[in-house]
Amino acid sequence: MSLFERWLTLWVALGILAGLALGTVFPGLFAALAGVEFASVNLVVAVLIWAMVYPMMIGIDLGSVSAVGRRPRGLIITLVVNWAVKPFTMAALAVLFFHHLFAGWIAPEAARDYTAGLILLGAAPCTAMVFVWSQLTRGDAAYTLVQVSVNDLIMVFAFAPIVAFLLGVTEITVPWATLILSVALYIVSPLIAGMLTRRALIVQGGEGAVAGFIARIKPASVLGLLLTVVLLFGFQAPVLLAQPLVIALIAVPIVLQSYGIFALGYAWAWAWRVPHRIAAPCALIGTSNFFELAVAVAIGLFGLNSGAALATVVGVLVEVPVMLSLVAFANRTRGAFPG
Numbered sequence: 159m160s161l162f163e164r165w166l167t168l169w170v171a172l173g174i175l176a177g178l179a180l181g182t183v184f185p186g187l188f189a190a191l192a193g194v195e196f197a198s199v200n201l202v203v204a205v206l207i208w209a210m211v212y213p214m215m216i217g218i219d220l221g222s223v224s225a226v227g228r229r230p231r232g233l234i235i236t237l238v239v240n241w242a243v244k245p246f247t248m249a250a251l252a253v254l255f256f257h258h259l260f261a262g263w264i265a266p267e268a269a270r271d272y273t274a275g276l277i278l279l280g281a282a283p284c285t286a287m288v289f290v291w292s293q294l295t296r297g298d299a300a301y302t303l304v305q306v307s308v309n310d311l312i313m314v315f316a317f318a319p320i321v322a323f324l325l326g327v328t329e330i331t332v333p334w335a336t337l338i339l340s341v342a343l344y345i346v347s348p349l350i351a352g353m354l355t356r357r358a359l360i361v362q363g364g365e366g367a368v369a370g371f372i373a374r375i376k377p378a379s380v381l382g383l384l385l386t387v388v389l390l391f392g393f394q395a396p397v398l399l400a401q402p403l404v405i406a407l408i409a410v411p412i413v414l415q416s417y418g419i420f421a422l423g424y425a426w427a428w429a430w431r432v433p434h435r436i437a438a439p440c441a442l443i444g445t446s447n448f449f450e451l452a453v454a455v456a457i458g459l460f461g462l463n464s465g466a467a468l469a470t471v472v473g474v475l476v477e478v479p480v481m482l483s484l485v486a487f488a489n490r491t492r493g494a495f496p497g
Contacts, residue, residue: 166294166380167482173387174479180388181395188392197335198454203389204343209382211289211344213372215352216359218299226304232427232436236305239423239444240283241316247418248280249273249324251411260407268465272408275469277324278455280415281317283309284446286344287481288439290383291446294485297439303349305443310341313448321455333454340450387478394471408472416480420445424488427495434495438488446481449474 181188194201226233256269264272285306292302314337359367391398398405423444427437452470460466 166383167479167486169384170387170478170482173384174391177388177391178395178398181392182399184392185396188389188395191389192393197339198333198457199336199339199343199450200389203386206382206386206389207286207290208343208348210293210379210386211286211348212351213375213379214289214293214299214302215348216356216368216372218303218349218352218356226301229301229436231430231432232301232440233305233308235423235426235430235432236309236440236443237312239419239426239441240309241312241320243422244283244415244419244444245277245281245320245324248411248415249277251415252276255407255411260410263403263407271460271465272469274325274460275452275456275464275466276408276411276415276473278321278452278466279412279447279449279470279473281320281324282448282451283313284443285310285340285448287477288443288446289344290379291442291481291485292439293379295438295442295488296435298433298435301436302439302443303345305440306345309443310345313337313451317451333451333458336451336454340448383478390474390478394475397468397471398475404468405472405475408469409476412473412476413480416445416476417484420484431496434488434492437495438485438492442481442484442488445484446477447473449477 191202192200252273256264256272257266261269288306289302291297292299355371356368359371363370420441423441424437427440432440449470452473453467456464456466456470
């Protein structure tokens with residue numbers, strides 16, 4: 159790892175501070191950038207995430223995708239944790255903290271809204287950023303692609319019923335435009351671009367040319383992550399600085415859920431002797447969230463200024479620092495897993 163990558167957590171912390179400062183000093187600029195969206199997907203952030211995902215897609219040998227079926231354990235772990243565990247533990251933690259442990263600081267109506275927001279987060283596994291976390295842990299790019307793709311397919315059918323059950327409402331309108339656009343932006347288009355780039359590079363110089371090109375553009379990928387952090391915290395700077403206690407209270411169950419879900423998936427993968435290049439991404443997929451979908455549904459169901467929408471936004475802000483800490487832990491424990 160380069161010196162820049164080794165100190166990535168520090169750069170992210172500085173990015174958070176820069177986002178808060180810039181969002182406070184230039185609120186008009188960040189409001190304008192926040193307004194550049196379509197189907198609840200911010201297009202500026204989408205471009206940056208695309209830049210982060212693209213290098214990993216170049217490294218995917220599509221011939222190896224067909225071999226995933228011979229190694230199903232990582233996929234099984236991802237699917238069980240994401241769909242049979244995560245939504246329900248998130249709902250349980252939200253009820254425990256907002257309706258009981260934090261009841262003295264949170265009004266009952268706000269508690270219901272925050273609970274709803276966390277349920278939406280828990281039922282939406284990650285589509286985009288997990289490629290970044292997989293890359294930082296030297297994960298198997300082809301396997302990660304299959305895991306994310308299968309999750310997205312299941313999400314089309316399972317998201318609305320699970321959310322409807324946990325929220326106790328009869329009708330959930332899934333924002334299909336958000337779901338389809340996100341998959342197209344974060345999976346389909348960078349995959350096609352990566353395939354075309356890889357093919358051209360192999361013609362020029364084989365796998366060595368592919369590796370060299372990825373190494374050259376990797377700093378741009380990390381820069382995209384840092385700029386994304388600056389934008390996300392800049393967008394929400396007024397809210398974060400105006401309601402620090404509320405933000406902290408909402409963050410507690412999200413952080414506990416993140417570390418708990420990662421521990422479950424990672425320990426299961428270790429017990430099953432899953433190779434680290436598959437184990438790390440499969441645990442990280444369950445930990446990360448599809449925040450565009452969660453935010454869009456929260457706004458559609460409860461309104462832009464609702465507590466549910468705020469809770470999903472806090473999930474976005476908590477995710478990057480937490481995921482970086484888990485990436486660091488996964489890299490330090492690589493030796494505990496088989497080759």
